[in-house]
Amino acid sequence: MSVQGYVFDYGGTLDTRGMHWGKVIWHAFEKFGVPVSEEQFRQAYIYAERTLGRNPIIRPTFTFRKLLDVKLRLQLEYLCMKGYLTTDKTGLEKTLLDLLAYLYANVQETVGHSRKVLSELHEHFPLVLVSNFYGNIEVVLQEFGMGHLFEKVIESAVVGIRKPDSRIFQLGVEAMGISSEHVAVVGDSISKDIVPARSIGCQTIWYKGEGWTDTPEDESVPHRIIHDLDDLINPES
Numbered sequence: 001m002s003v004q005g006y007v008f009d010y011g012g013t014l015d016t017r018g019m020h021w022g023k024v025i026w027h028a029f030e031k032f033g034v035p036v037s038e039e040q041f042r043q044a045y046i047y048a049e050r051t052l053g054r055n056p057i058i059r060p061t062f063t064f065r066k067l068l069d070v071k072l073r074l075q076l077e078y079l080c081m082k083g084y085l086t087t088d089k090t091g092l093e094k095t096l097l098d099l100l101a102y103l104y105a106n107v108q109e110t111v112g113h114s115r116k117v118l119s120e121l122h123e124h125f126p127l128v129l130v131s132n133f134y135g136n137i138e139v140v141l142q143e144f145g146m147g148h149l150f151e152k153v154i155e156s157a158v159v160g161i162r163k164p165d166s167r168i169f170q171l172g173v174e175a176m177g178i179s180s181e182h183v184a185v186v187g188d189s190i191s192k193d194i195v196p197a198r199s200i201g202c203q204t205i206w207y208k209g210e211g212w213t214d215t216p217e218d219e220s221v222p223h224r225i226i227h228d229l230d231d232l233i234n235p236e237s
Contacts, residue, residue, distance in 0.1 A: 130171070
């Protein structure tokens with residue numbers, strides 16, 4: 001089936017090469033020798049995500065760097081509150097700044113690669129972004145020089161629908177005015193991207209990276225598996 005347009009996820013797809021953000025941050029903790037276990041970190045990660053989900057902490061004007069700063073602060077404060085991490089305020093701030101600088105530099109490099117691939121696709125296909133985000137995705141896209149590449153941005157905090165609800169992908173398909181069987185959805189999550197997109201008749205492309213858990217995914221669910229966005233413009237992949 002020919003592809004006439006693409007729908008992309010953002011978090012985990014365009015900014016981490018398919019790796020779950022929890023793993024991205026955990027590996028940074030490992031790099032800087034933050035003395036907590038992975039299980040303790042996982043608790044902190046979940047705490048921060050739930051806190052941001054319940055409270056309007058992230059403002060529409062926040063850049064990705066500011067968003068990352070907020071997430072890391074919540075995680076480190078949780079680890080200190082639970083007694084998993086013992087340090088003074090100066091030490092905590094240094095850890096935060098080290099993690100933030102390292103992670104943000106990595107994101108800039110990764111998004112730079114994604115932007116190059118998307119720019120090439122943009123010359124031939126309409127592109128739409130569908131993302132579970134905090135209401136500031138437009139600012140983030142401008143921050144990374146990608147805002148002009150998408151015909152439409154469908155953000156959960158704005159439309160009031162979150163993945164894995166397939167209706168959010170339906171909005172993306174409708175924005176292009178193309179029948180779903182000619183739309184390819186690219187995402188890093190089988191459950192949140194691939195399954196709902198496939199349920200409405202889209203072609204599905206799983207960007208396979210390191211997941212949040214070690215549980216094997218059912219690789220028969222996506223129509224195609226890629227390991228780099230370059231694979232989208234390489235017909236031999």
